[in-house]
Amino acid sequence: MRAYKYRTYPNPEQRVLIEKHFGCSRHVYNWALSEKDKHYKETGKSLSKRQLQDRLVASKKDDKEWLTDVNSQSLLASLANLDTAFTNFFQGRAQFPKFKSKYSGWQSFQCPQHVTVDFEASAINLPKLKGIKAKLHRPFSGKVKTVTVKRSPSGKYFASVLVDDGVVDPAPATIERENTVGLDVGLTEFLIDSKGNKTENPRILKASLVRLAMEQKILARKKKGSANRSKQKRKVSIIHEKIANRRYDFTHQATANLADKSHATTFAVEDLNIKGMIKNRKLARAIQDAGWGMFLTTLEYKCRWNGKNLIRIGRFHPSSKLCNCCGYKMEAMPLSVREWQCPNCQSVNDRDINAACNIRDIGLADSLGCSDCIKSSPVAISVSAGATAKGVESSQRGSQEAPTKAASAA
Structure with a gap:
């Protein structure tokens, strides 16, 4: 359909x-x-x-x-x-x-x-x-x-x-580490992938707030039930419609670049609790303006149409707090911190790129059926994820070696 x-x-x-x-x-x-x-x-x-x-x-x-x-x-x-x-x-x-x-x-x-x-x-x-x-x-x-x-x-x-139309969706491609990209959404940059590419957030609603506030103020002064109020209400609706159309166009262009034009065959994303996140009164408008839910939904069906995979990881994984180099977990990571240095390996991590890399590795671990001990250590994930082409037996062998490597990394 x-x-x-x-x-x-x-x-x-x-x-x-x-x-x-x-x-x-x-x-x-x-x-x-x-x-x-x-x-x-x-x-x-x-x-x-x-x-x-x-x-x-x-x-x-x-x-x-x-x-x-x-x-x-x-x-x-x-x-x-x-x-x-x-x-x-x-x-x-x-x-x-x-x-x-x-x-x-x-x-x-x-x-x-x-x-x-x-x-x-x-x-x-x-x-x-x-x-x-x-x-x-x-x-x-x-x-x-x-x-x-x-x-x-x-x-x-x-x-x-x-x-x-009777068209059957193509079979999904084999999940391979070298063709897997982790995606992290944000407010400063709309989209960050594990390769370090960033897509700027257009902030479509913010660009029209002044005009929208002016027209809504005029609407509030019109008499209820009058013809002039109906005309002004239509003007406000046109502004909202243009905002929605711009967001719709941006979403389809961003998802087309990933699902249609990208060489990657697998994308890993985070299962976000957007309804819970918009309860924050300081970030609610910015989150709704970004349109994360529309982006993830559109990307999902476009991946299905093009025979690509979309892996969703759990929302409680510490993707931002976890160092992708050594697996060290920070105790706290405020939103104001955009770059941080790992106390264990001394590597300097970009918050968003590091999160995208962790999302990719955890998604690969989920697709391979690895145990929780592997998903808790990106080092062990990178070792076991290379066994994708060798089948489930190789991935199980990597999961048995993971606890020792994770302990040495810690």
């Missing part, structure tokens, strides 16, 4: 019908959530998706005849989305589902059937919405599964086309 996002240009009549789809899909979602909540409080049991569908069909014939103006499959897709939201909640992946608001920024609805994309006419055909003009800048081949129509806070319309 791959998704292709296109900008659409509906005419005034199509916009009215699209807005009806937004409203009806949102209403069905909120109605179904209310029905499930009320039924659970009364009986202690949950309503199934099939029971909600039967109630929806009955209500369309009785008191909600206006729902027949839109595509029925879009309404059923709202019920399916609510069922998925409850599944994610019960499995601990998300919070309890919330009611959708018509005043929120993004509005959307789905069309799971009877959708065609006409590249010759540059149009997308949906049920009850034929011939929507679109900028089809990327062709595709395969079966169209679902089309999601969205409206951005700035008033732009998009269509996200999910396609089953």
Whole structure:
């Protein structure tokens, strides 16, 4: 499955019908959530998706005849989305589902059937919405599964086309030490690899804060519910949209340089607790501006498309405090310390490059299935990681020798 996002240009009549789809899909979602909540409080049991569908069909014939103006499959897709939201909640992946608001920024609805994309006419055909003009800048081949129509806070319309192209991802390459690169993300430099290369942090939000603050101050002075407030709100949304687009473009360029153009076949990254890190009120804005989560997610699927490996190491490994030369661990390492000298081997370490090298070595140890004693010493890792091409037997032999070498290094 791959998704292709296109900008659409509906005419005034199509916009009215699209807005009806937004409203009806949102209403069905909120109605179904209310029905499930009320039924659970009364009986202690949950309503199934099939029971909600039967109630929806009955209500369309009785008191909600206006729902027949839109595509029925879009309404059923709202019920399916609510069922998925409850599944994610019960499995601990998300919070309890919330009611959708018509005043929120993004509005959307789905069309799971009877959708065609006409590249010759540059149009997308949906049920009850034929011939929507679109900028089809990327062709595709395969079966169209679902089309999601969205409206951005700035008033732009998009269509996200999910396609089953039948392409099988290539088999991942063999993990080799010489083709493995450790990656460390930061705020001063956005990306640092184990080879010493650094990518500057663009600080996209910071560059637009002055303009954004000025427009938001004007918005705060507008009367609520007025037309001028709506116009000013759209101006603020356009600034946020430009910031998001710049960050999106930077992320795709950085991941393309790694997954598409780099000779490395394996990347090791740290499994960061970003939700916990943004609770720091002094660094929250800078962390969210960097977009670490988007970068790691994008890099993951691009590695999968190109047959490369992405290794995630545990978030509790002391990658910054550990000397990559001798394995000495510092007791404390404040963020203000960017360079430090190892008390054991007297080597001068760049904080970020040293962390990237440790991430690479620990990731190699994880991929080889080495024991904890190997992962605790970069010296032993460098010895055992060279046995990748010789198979698991050689790596096990390196793990037996590691404790003696780690003790001598300490």
